[in-house]
Amino acid sequence: xxxxxxxxxxxxxxxxxxxxxxxxxxxxxxxxxxxxxxxxxxxxxxxxxxxxxxxxxxxxxxxxxxxxxxxxxxxxxxxxxxxxxxxxxxxxxxxxxxxxxxxxxxxxxxxxxxxxxxxxxxxxxxxxxxxxxxxxxxxxxxxxxxxxxxxxxxxxxxxxxxxxxxxxxxxxxxxxxxxxxxxxxxxxxxxxxxxxxxxxxxxxxxxxxxxxxxxxxxxxxxxxxxxxxxxxxxxxxxxxxxxxxxxxxxxxxxxxxxxxxxxxxxxxxxxxxxxxxxxxxxxxxxxxxxxxxxxxxxxxxxxxxxxx
Amino acid sequence: xxxxxxxxxxxxxxxxxxxxxxxxxxxxxxxxxxxxxxxxxxxxxxxxxxxxxxxxxxxxxxxxxxxxxxxxxxxxxxxxxxxxxxxxxxxxxxxxxxxxxxxxxxxxxxxxxxxxxxxxxxxxxxxxxxxxxxxxxxxxxxxxxxxxxxxxxxxxxxxxxxxxxxxxxxxxxxxxxxxxxxxxxxxxxxxxxxxxxxxxxxxxxxxxxxxxxxxxxxxxxxxxxxxxxxxxxxxxxxxxxxxxxxxxxxxxxxxxxxxxxxxxxxxxxxxxxxxxxxxxxxxxxxxxxxxxxxxxxxxxxxxxxxxx
Numbered sequence: 257x258x259x260x261x262x263x264x265x266x267x268x269x270x271x272x273x274x275x276x277x278x279x280x281x282x283x284x285x286x287x288x289x290x291x292x293x294x295x296x297x298x299x300x301x302x303x304x305x306x307x308x309x310x311x312x313x314x315x316x317x318x319x320x321x322x323x324x325x326x327x328x329x330x331x332x333x334x335x336x337x338x339x340x341x342x343x344x345x346x347x348x349x350x351x352x353x354x355x356x357x358x359x360x361x362x363x364x365x366x367x368x369x370x371x372x373x374x375x376x377x378x379x380x381x382x383x384x385x386x387x388x389x390x391x392x393x394x395x396x397x398x399x400x401x402x403x404x405x406x407x408x409x410x411x412x413x414x415x416x417x418x419x420x421x422x423x424x425x426x427x428x429x430x431x432x433x434x435x436x437x438x439x440x441x442x443x444x445x446x447x448x449x450x451x452x453x454x455x456x457x458x459x460x461x462x463x464x465x466x467x468x469x470x471x472x473x474x475x476x477x478x479x480x481x482x483x484x485x486x487x488x489x490x491x492x493x494x495x496x497x498x499x500x501x502x503x504x505x506x507x508x509x510x511x512x513x514x515x516x517x518x519x520x521x522x523x524x525x526x527x528x529x530x531x532x533x534x535x536x537x538x539x540x541x542x543x544x545x546x547x548x549x550x551x552x553x554x555x556x557x558x559x560x561x562x563x564x
Numbered sequence: 565x566x567x568x569x570x571x572x573x574x575x576x577x578x579x580x581x582x583x584x585x586x587x588x589x590x591x592x593x594x595x596x597x598x599x600x601x602x603x604x605x606x607x608x609x610x611x612x613x614x615x616x617x618x619x620x621x622x623x624x625x626x627x628x629x630x631x632x633x634x635x636x637x638x639x640x641x642x643x644x645x646x647x648x649x650x651x652x653x654x655x656x657x658x659x660x661x662x663x664x665x666x667x668x669x670x671x672x673x674x675x676x677x678x679x680x681x682x683x684x685x686x687x688x689x690x691x692x693x694x695x696x697x698x699x700x701x702x703x704x705x706x707x708x709x710x711x712x713x714x715x716x717x718x719x720x721x722x723x724x725x726x727x728x729x730x731x732x733x734x735x736x737x738x739x740x741x742x743x744x745x746x747x748x749x750x751x752x753x754x755x756x757x758x759x760x761x762x763x764x765x766x767x768x769x770x771x772x773x774x775x776x777x778x779x780x781x782x783x784x785x786x787x788x789x790x791x792x793x794x795x796x797x798x799x800x801x802x803x804x805x806x807x808x809x810x811x812x813x814x815x816x817x818x819x820x821x822x823x824x825x826x827x828x829x830x831x832x833x834x835x836x837x838x839x840x841x842x843x844x845x846x847x848x849x850x851x852x853x854x855x856x857x858x859x860x861x862x863x864x865x866x867x868x869x870x871x872x
Contacts, residue, residue: 261751264723270754
């Protein structure tokens with residue numbers, strides 16, 4: 257029951273998934289569909305009494321096989337918590353699950369782009385609080401990865417490598433880095449506390465990452481989300497998106513380039529103030545920000561020290 | 565204190581207007597800065613005891629002269645109300661004010677795009693409830709109008725004319741039309757109740773519209789917003805954007821084309837349910853909708869009959 261239409265004025269596909277209007281919305285604590293199914297307890301989506309990480313097809317999918325896929329990745333059988341509170345080993349395991357889902361969904365003939373993401377917080381419309389993320393396999397190349405391919409073409413090389421080099425040499429927006437991973441508020445961030453976590457070596461996707469890359473990525477991810485939670489001393493809402501090379505055909509004149517990195521889009525611009533996408537963002541496509549990235553980076557560096 | 569930076573990965577400008585963090589947020593009723601200044605009363609932004617329509621430069625602008633402009637258009641000296649409750653004459657006058665601001669701001673050398681818009685409702689972050697809209701004069705061509713130029717190039721003619729002809733001949737998504745203006749939920753709407761109000765003759769901008777076009781546009785605008793308010797029997801939030809031809813230079817290979825129309829982006833997908841822009845919308849740029857445009861159009865046609 258899902259349909260894809262081409263929006264001519266915007267030059268993009270729009271997806272209609274009409275069963276989704278009925279999807280589960282903030283169920284009572286005792287009816288979480290992502291909890292394990294305990295003996296004698298209510299049946300959940302996961303028919304096991306305990307588990308580490310579970311992946312299953314979304315019951316209210318944006319995309320349905322054979323035209324795409326929408327999966328849920330449950331990070332833990334514990335209802336409370338977040339990426340910040342998982343064990344380091346579990347987050348590292350999650351990186352391998354991401355890698356596996358990218359490989360498997362990306363290998364399907366109809367898939368042109370695999371996107372792993374997490375929506376966190378009611379501020380971004382989250383309907384289930386149990387710690388989880390999602391994966392979409394798009395049967396077309398969406399606008400944002402297409403723009404990234406265009407950036408690579410415009411710069412005549414990897415745009416992410418070029419931006420990373422600039423951020424490392426400038427340093428004002430850098431949050432932390434080790435040998436494998438760098439974290440920064442990008443020079444032209446759209447969101448007040450937008451952060452990019454970038455694998456420093458040029459890796460097209462998680463498939464090219466070695467065990468040490470993934471271990472460092474997991475560690476950096478936890479460092480960042482703990483800093484986020486410390487920033488305003490509250491659970492910090494965000495949209496987190498893993499950007500990787502498209503797995504299918506790309507438009508004429510572009511190369512299938514890419515460089516794996518995570519982008520975080522947090523809707524808060526202050527402890528109690530949301531950034532709304534209104535006239536300029538929706539009508540022009542231009543973000544108007546209230547804060548400069550250098551100041552956000554300074555605040556985040558302090559919060560990360562507190563959160564450590 | 566505003567700064568424009570180029571976001572390389574997205575291929576777009578981002579604007580930093582750092583004084584805006586301090587802007588007036590839902591002031592108490594007796595301190596509305598858009599009210600008239602009554603003798604002996606508090607001084608507002610508007611130093612007149614009464615007025616019809618007032619335009620002034622935003623005190624907390626996204627853009628500052630000489631690099632652009634941000635203006636406020638106050639529709640009435642009455643604090644309560646909306647486009648739906650203004651007199652037909654006032655809305656018609658407003659169309660002439662829009663036309664005037666497009667002409668004047670568009671004629672400035674540094675302006676590349678003029679966008680007239682209205683944000684309505686706390687759901688889209690509105691900070692002042694007094695009926696008003698805004699105008700931005702961008703010193704660059706933003707992504708959305710650039711996409712519209714690309715649509716014209718791709719179709720080898722005016723995309724809006726082509727889409728209008730399709731909607732008129734299909735009819736399933738048409739809300740109403742007269743000789744001058746047609747209103748429809750577009751075939752590939754991003755928002756559940758997105759509506760486009762289109763001048764039927766090919767007019768690049770409001771400057772090419774004659775008095776009868778503007779009169780009909782004003783009437784259609786009120787018909788639509790009254791229908792919106794009737795849909796869920798509540799004030800209906802939206803972002804309304806006037807799309808017109810860019811007034812400055814356009815990218816190589818594109819023509820300075822365009823066709824004046826209004827687009828409404830309402831965040832509600834049901835009476836009490838908001839559409840959030842999360843993983844897919846932010847990370848991929850792809851909207852996932854819960855409703856099909858044909859069903860929304862049917863519901864809106866009924867609401868418009870009720871609101872009339």
